[in-house]
Amino acid sequence: MASLLGYCRAGYENDLAEELTVKASALQCFGYPKFERGSGYVQFVCYNDTDADTLGQKLPVIDTVFARQLVVITDELNDLSREDRLSPVLDAILKHDDESVQNGLLQVEHADTDAGKDLAKFCRKFAVVLRQALRKNRALTFKEKKHARALHVFFTDFDECLVGYSYAQCRSPHANGIFRLKFPSAAPSRSTLKLEEAILSMLSAKQQQQVLRAGGRAVDLGACPGGWTYQLVQREMFVEAIDNGLIADNLMATGLVEHFAADGFNYKPQFGRVDLLVCDMIERPDRVAKLMGDWLVNHWADHAIFNLKLPMKKRYETVTLAMADVLARLQKLDDSFVIRMRHLYHDRDEITVSILRE
Numbered sequence: 001m002a003s004l005l006g007y008c009r010a011g012y013e014n015d016l017a018e019e020l021t022v023k024a025s026a027l028q029c030f031g032y033p034k035f036e037r038g039s040g041y042v043q044f045v046c047y048n049d050t051d052a053d054t055l056g057q058k059l060p061v062i063d064t065v066f067a068r069q070l071v072v073i074t075d076e077l078n079d080l081s082r083e084d085r086l087s088p089v090l091d092a093i094l095k096h097d098d099e100s101v102q103n104g105l106l107q108v109e110h111a112d113t114d115a116g117k118d119l120a121k122f123c124r125k126f127a128v129v130l131r132q133a134l135r136k137n138r139a140l141t142f143k144e145k146k147h148a149r150a151l152h153v154f155f156t157d158f159d160e161c162l163v164g165y166s167y168a169q170c171r172s173p174h175a176n177g178i179f180r181l182k183f184p185s186a187a188p189s190r191s192t193l194k195l196e197e198a199i200l201s202m203l204s205a206k207q208q209q210q211v212l213r214a215g216g217r218a219v220d221l222g223a224c225p226g227g228w229t230y231q232l233v234q235r236e237m238f239v240e241a242i243d244n245g246l247i248a249d250n251l252m253a254t255g256l257v258e259h260f261a262a263d264g265f266n267y268k269p270q271f272g273r274v275d276l277l278v279c280d281m282i283e284r285p286d287r288v289a290k291l292m293g294d295w296l297v298n299h300w301a302d303h304a305i306f307n308l309k310l311p312m313k314k315r316y317e318t319v320t321l322a323m324a325d326v327l328a329r330l331q332k333l334d335d336s337f338v339i340r341m342r343h344l345y346h347d348r349d350e351i352t353v354s355i356l357r358e
């Protein structure tokens, strides 16, 4: 049976399984999730083979919370011989090859787990030989085409893999669905990478220019030691940094940052409003979501990017419940909003939400 494969952070399989079940049924596609805890992936097995393809075309990974990548799986290969893995994988791809569809990319991937990382070197080598063989058989374009369908081979062990494809409009552009970033040495905390990934992966280039414009104003709630403020200052924004702790000296020295030792739940912007509110306070997700709603509804901020810290269990349900109230309040306004919720690669037990006013 065809399935939709979702990659996720190890330990989040249950949350992704729940989410895929809800989102597939909203698209009238039915099936059941299959996963092993800690494996870093979930297969949503469809009762109807065409449903997996429908999900592959209609469920963008960016519209999910817990998926890093989504792939339509056509074959599961087990007991691959270590002498010749190429032939069965190639046969599986060619068997499903539809000449009307052009494959412009190949990804040979593995889960983001310790076991998966052991496969990384092998995957890289296998990609080279498979790419050559596919091109020889006219099943892959000679030049990479980022806007064409991509072939995926996902190794779950040295002798097991899942074979499938993804559509350009729905997939993550990154190998293994992981957006890797280099830590900027002048940033005061690794948290900076969470906001950088959020900006680069959740906002279009145009939205980045509008929301984070040079000379614009931002509030950073729970700002210390300043990793998120660093991202805003890099974009030449003026920042009101709210926290009882200390902000790194190099940020204060820019003259763009004002530090207020205040409670983020009571703070109001110095000039009545800001372009962007960011918030990384460690607090209950429903409290943070409500606070973000207050700022947006009252026009204290045009846009918001924030983290919701997640509990150990029922994380999908917690996110849905925490966001339900703010979504209902925003819907009553005349403005429209683009809302994304993502469990980013640089997030830990938290998700990042962006709410942009259009």
Ligand SMILES: C[S@@+](CC[C@H](N)C(=O)[O-])C[C@H]1O[C@@H](n2cnc3c(N)ncnc32)[C@H](O)[C@@H]1O
Pocket: 188, 189, 190, 191, 192, 221, 222, 223, 224, 225, 226, 227, 228, 229, 242, 243, 244, 245, 262, 263, 264, 265, 280, 281, 282, 283
């Ligand atoms: C995860 S850290 C923020 C890290 C920061 N985003 C960075 O990149 O460096 C959470 C911060 O929230 C602050 N915090 C927690 N509750 C707060 C509140 N009610 N008001 C203001 N700050 C708060 C803590 O003092 C802590 O510095």
